[in-house]
Amino acid sequence: MNVPEAPPRPPAVILAGGRSSRMGRPKVGLVLDGRTLLDRIVERLAPQADVIALNLNAAPGIDLPPGLAVVADTVPGYFGPLAGILTAMRHAAQAAPHAAHVLTVPADTPFFPDDLVARLSAAPDLEGRIAVACSDGEMHPLFALWPIAIADDLEAWIRTDTKLRARAFIARHPSSTVDFPMIDTKAGPLDPFFNINTPDELREAEAWLQCLKDRKQ
Numbered sequence: 001m002n003v004p005e006a007p008p009r010p011p012a013v014i015l016a017g018g019r020s021s022r023m024g025r026p027k028v029g030l031v032l033d034g035r036t037l038l039d040r041i042v043e044r045l046a047p048q049a050d051v052i053a054l055n056l057n058a059a060p061g062i063d064l065p066p067g068l069a070v071v072a073d074t075v076p077g078y079f080g081p082l083a084g085i086l087t088a089m090r091h092a093a094q095a096a097p098h099a100a101h102v103l104t105v106p107a108d109t110p111f112f113p114d115d116l117v118a119r120l121s122a123a124p125d126l127e128g129r130i131a132v133a134c135s136d137g138e139m140h141p142l143f144a145l146w147p148i149a150i151a152d153d154l155e156a157w158i159r160t161d162t163k164l165r166a167r168a169f170i171a172r173h174p175s176s177t178v179d180f181p182m183i184d185t186k187a188g189p190l191d192p193f194f195n196i197n198t199p200d201e202l203r204e205a206e207a208w209l210q211c212l213k214d215r216k217q
């Protein structure tokens with residue numbers, strides 16, 4: 001019997017290298033219903049990814065799980081999320097030398113889909129292509145599979161471009177967008193890529209989490 005082969009799980013890097021200035025403290029350590037965001041992200045990522053690393057440029061303010069590699073930006077200076085993506089590519093080239101793509105997910109988005117990798121990696125003609133998530137008509141450039149081979153181009157872009165928009169970088173390369181559905185809850189549709197940037201959004205996330213729990217009962 002031919003059992004279809006599962007696609008290889010990519011190396012993954014959790015992006016948490018920003019300043020968290022709107023929140024006022026590192027977002028990885030925020031507690032949502034008794035568990036840190038980092039815990040929640042790692043739990044959701046673990047079945048989908050091969051090796052997992054955490055991109056950080058400052059102390060996280062919490063104890064990190066043992067075995068989680070921590071990588072600071074390879075081009076220091078807070079050049080934005082693209083610097084974290086470059087760091088992810090450089091790290092993956094070392095930590096998973098046979099991988100063609102690296103997955104990135106930001107640390108502040110606790111409800112991201114548990115079939116993120118399955119669906120991104122099913123994008124047609126993936127070789128050499130960026131596969132990026134999208135919901136409700138909006139692209140989420142930090143949820144993507146990135147060809148590791150474009151690291152040098154990204155580094156040159158970071159060193160020369162002034163705006164450093166992830167969408168503009170994606171437009172330089174072949175890419176596919178993969179659409180993810182909203183999650184139905186009794187309070188209305190929840191975007192699985194809802195992200196937490198402010199204390200108000202942390203409270204909102206608590207409310208959404210309750211809706212998700214009610215949904216399971």
Ligand SMILES: Nc1nc2c(ncn2[C@@H]2O[C@H](COP(=O)(O)OP(=O)(O)OP(=O)(O)O)[C@@H](O)[C@H]2O)c(=O)[nH]1
Binds near residue numbers: 142
């Ligand atoms: N490596 C790296 N990641 C960054 C940088 N700036 C933002 N990010 C990451 O990009 C993602 C989206 O950024 P934001 O949601 O704005 O997070 P932030 O920059 O920490 O928060 P603010 O300072 O409030 O804007 C988060 O996962 C950040 O950690 C950076 O300079 N370097």
Ligand SMILES: [Mg+2]
Binds near residue numbers: 106108195197
């Ligand atoms: Mg954010």
